[in-house]
Amino acid sequence: MSSISQNAEVARADRLIERHEKDNTTIFGFWVYLMTDCVLFASLFATFAVLRNNTFGGPSGATLFSLPYVLVETLSLLTSSFTCGLALVSAQARRKTQTIIWFIITFALGLTFLSLELSEFHKFVVMGDSWRRSGFLSAYFTLVGTHGLHISIGLLWMAVMIVFIYKRGINKLTMKRIRMLSMFWHFLDVVWIFIFTIVYLFGALHA
Amino acid sequence: MSEQTKSVKVLVSLHQPEQTNLKNYIIGFIASLALTLIAYFITQYHTSGGRTLLFWALSVLALSQFLIQLFFFLHVGREFPPRYKLMITSFMILVVLILVGGSLWIMHSLDGRVMPTTQQMIKYMNSQDNL
Numbered sequence: 296m297s298s299i300s301q302n303a304e305v306a307r308a309d310r311l312i313e314r315h316e317k318d319n320t321t322i323f324g325f326w327v328y329l330m331t332d333c334v335l336f337a338s339l340f341a342t343f344a345v346l347r348n349n350t351f352g353g354p355s356g357a358t359l360f361s362l363p364y365v366l367v368e369t370l371s372l373l374t375s376s377f378t379c380g381l382a383l384v385s386a387q388a389r390r391k392t393q394t395i396i397w398f399i400i401t402f403a404l405g406l407t408f409l410s411l412e413l414s415e416f417h418k419f420v421v422m423g424d425s426w427r428r429s430g431f432l433s434a435y436f437t438l439v440g441t442h443g444l445h446i447s448i449g450l451l452w453m454a455v456m457i458v459f460i461y462k463r464g465i466n467k468l469t470m471k472r473i474r475m476l477s478m479f480w481h482f483l484d485v486v487w488i489f490i491f492t493i494v495y496l497f498g499a500l501h502a
Numbered sequence: 503m504s505e506q507t508k509s510v511k512v513l514v515s516l517h518q519p520e521q522t523n524l525k526n527y528i529i530g531f532i533a534s535l536a537l538t539l540i541a542y543f544i545t546q547y548h549t550s551g552g553r554t555l556l557f558w559a560l561s562v563l564a565l566s567q568f569l570i571q572l573f574f575f576l577h578v579g580r581e582f583p584p585r586y587k588l589m590i591t592s593f594m595i596l597v598v599l600i601l602v603g604g605s606l607w608i609m610h611s612l613d614g615r616v617m618p619t620t621q622q623m624i625k626y627m628n629s630q631d632n633l
Contacts, residue, residue: 330594337598341605380527481575492564
């Protein structure tokens with residue numbers, strides 16, 4: 296190989312590396328944000344764990360929660376996390392329509408999860424078991440509500456992202472954002488594993 | 503192939519965005535699904551005994567699902583060195599353990615030290631004439 300083509304190759308590699316490192320820094324920064332978000336959830340989990348038995352004569356988790364209902368919620372969120380991964384795989388293969396379809400499915404599953412959660416909250420409040428009832432319920436609504444708020448923000452972001460991909464196609468900029476959105480969505484599913492186990496399953500054990 | 507070309511090729515391959523592949527997502531999804539369903543069914547159909555065992559089983563199931571999703575969905579630990587993502591994730595886990603473990607330890611200890619039992623409370627209230 297001649298030295299000219301070698302130098303051209305070195306220059307090309309340099310450009311590639313520089314551009315890629317800039318994108319990677321943004322994505323890494325977003326990961327750092329997600330990790331600090333864990334501290335917020337950890338404090339809420341600690342609060343919940345401390346207050347879980349302080350029902351003040353009100354209902355405990357075992358009497359309040361319906362496990363089959365929560366299982367449906369969990370499965371829809373888990374499946375949405377998977378379809379979000381499929382959207383990322385399609386985006387990396389530069390398949391625009393396929394990416395949009397997977398994101399729409401993810402959005403629909405996420406919306407299903409959110410409406411199930413909100414109707415559960417509504418049911419509790421109507422029965423008089425709102426956050427005012429006891430320390431346990433305050434901690435429950437704060438923890439699960441904060442997760443639900445994250446889900447709502449994620450859904451808003453996803454709706455914007457779908458329009459963005461539709462208008463601009465898949466390029467370096469959209470790709471970067473798709474990667475961050477998928478990280479955010481998978482992260483919310485990871486947090487839900489612990490809500491499912493600690494709030495709902497452990498709650499059923501304390502019957 | 504000269505040494506230079508070879509090192510350029512290695513550098514380029516190191517800086518490709520981490521390629522995700524379909525297979526990993528499918529493995530992660532099936533494993534998570536299985537762990538969720540196992541956790542659900544052992545809780546739903548548990549007998550009144552063996553709660554401590556069930557508690558530990560559920561904890562192990564949740565932790566395995568956490569690690570599986572971290573690896574297969576969030577690609578932690580699959581990057582090339584230096585593994586900054588893995589480092590910051592491990593640090594996060596440490597912070598969370600200190601925060602949650604520490605809070606529970608302190609609150610439990612306080613509970614034992616200063617929270618009176620109902621009997622103690624009634625005795626105290628009876629001893630105070632103006633209460």
